[in-house]
Amino acid sequence: MKRRTFLLTTAAMTALMPLGVQAESHMSEAIAALYETAKPEGEVTWYVVPMDSETAERVGQKFTELYPGIKVNVVRSTATVAFQRLNQDIDTGVANCDVFTTSSLAHAEDLKGRDLLAAYTPIRKEEVLPAFQGADPEDTYHITTAGPMGIVYNTNDVSAEDAPKNWPDLLDPKWKGKLAIGHPGFSGYVGIWAVKMRELYGWEFFEKLAELEPYVGRSSIDVVTTTAAGETIVGAGPTTSALISAEKGNPVAMLAPTDGLVVISSPSMILKDAPHPEAAKLFMEFLLGTEIAEMTAEQFSTPIRGDVAVREGVIPLGEVTVLSASKEQIIDEVSETAEMFRDTFGI
Template sequence: MKKSKWMLGAAAMLALSVALAGCGGGDKKADNKAAGVKGSLMVYTSIYPDIIDNMCKPNVAKAFPDMKVNWFQGGTEKVITKITGEIKAKKIAADVLMVADPSYYLKLQEQGLLLPYKSKEDANVISEKDKDGNWYGVRISNMIIAYNSNKLKAEEAPKNWTDLTDPKWKGKIAMPNPMLSGTAYVAVGALADKYGWEYFDKLKANGLRVEEGNSAIQNKLLTGEYAAVMILEENILKLANTKKEPLKIVYPTDGVINVPSPIAIFKETKNPEGAKALVDWWLSKEGQEAVVKGWMHSVRGDVKAPTGAEETKKIVEGRIKVDWQKLANNNAQIKEEFRKRVMDK
């Protein structure tokens, strides 16, 4: 299969999904299989620490009572840096990988570092996946625009990505650092392809600030330092629903940047059966309901979107198209272009 076509067909499959089911319950078949799995696993992930502690660890421990699952957490680029060092040392410590940037999995696949595994949940996954099971989309994150409704009225807020270049937002806009954030890197690549690098020249001229990550941005949006920001949807959903903060989401009319973050098994895993069982669990209805409780979208058609979010199918159908192979092949060049245009003084 030509890897540059790995994303084709996802929107069509999502468009066919109907009868979305609510959260609750579980996959008894997955539970029974997991009960006999033993040994230990190391998972490298970019999922937020609080989601790991409050959602991942307890749910996985319950599903795998006889297997010890350890977690290494960091931003996508931090995890990739760690893996790069381990690959050079020919000693990969991770068994399972769950980071945000889908293009990175293409590089790992090209290097022959992933273990092909056709999950038992394969037929239920309507999002992106490799035909041989080298990786599966396991959680869908979306880069959107957000604003503080205590500071702005809905009609005043930006409606699309190009609105952020309007002089009325000068010095009041921000985005995460693509050198550190996988989803921000995807956003940069997608917007540069859609509008040209001149788009970022305009954002720079309009006083765009680049923060270390999404959490720093959400905090400054709350204080009013920023009026409108590029940020992960899940950050805003969590604050708006759990803490009742006055933050609102704008799904840009020119397309959400949709990031179907994958899960994959490293070929060097010392516990292939445990790793396969973990992949099956994450892709099961039970595992995907846990994903949604972490404010991300499911890759299945029978699990609803997170509370307060736009319907997954609608987001995916109107998303900005991303050239994943280009992001995989030109990582350093894209980051350098962004740094030169936006981050240099």
């Protein structure tokens, strides 16, 4: 009887505690207050590009686990498809998307230029590594993920000794018909990778690549899929997806090219007409927080926070050459490069 009375008393006391005390495990008082404001909205819709569907769904489930009562509607697609869908929403006057996470800063700048983004200064803004802070001085978008592109290969068909060691090694004639790449006209990751290859090696790199008759998928993730299946045996793909595939027992390995991993910083933003604006703010905090960084690091991602360690197998960016595109390159050169790619490859 006394035990029952104690439990009831404890529950009653908990209900009377300040928000910050109740949520001390993963919420500061400010985050807890935001959660209370967001909870009545009940859901948030997330258009997401820079992760596979399985990981995106897990992220959504983690958010609901941490913030009960708020469901995440995950809409995952490639960068171009996601941006087209968002623009169709805008053109028809239908507000579906709350938070948009893309792999292209050009998308963020385009939406900002049309005054379609809500300015929001996250509570956790300065908790991420300095390299990922201050992408937009007006706080209409924030870097929430970073993903490297490296060389992937099928370990059943290619030994570590024979695997390409740098990007030009992909042009070896022995890879003809066995090589996979993504399409810069659809994938933000591939668009930035293509811009950096063009900068380093000129368009001749792609002309030689076309002669090898590569498999061209829409997404960079398609490269990992075909390589794991043995349909192709080498390619340029996302290191995170390659490591996830390898953990599942697929014959896939990845390496950092000696001339540099191409690292893509992906921004997230809240739409000005977001149907669930308070839940969108809370979701932005979540994207910048420790919990998602730990969860995605477990999935071999590269954390943007310094307090989260990389998983074994992930190459720390401080130990390799890193290639990153400037904001100007992303805005001015990705579309042009995609058109040149279509001309060269005929697709």
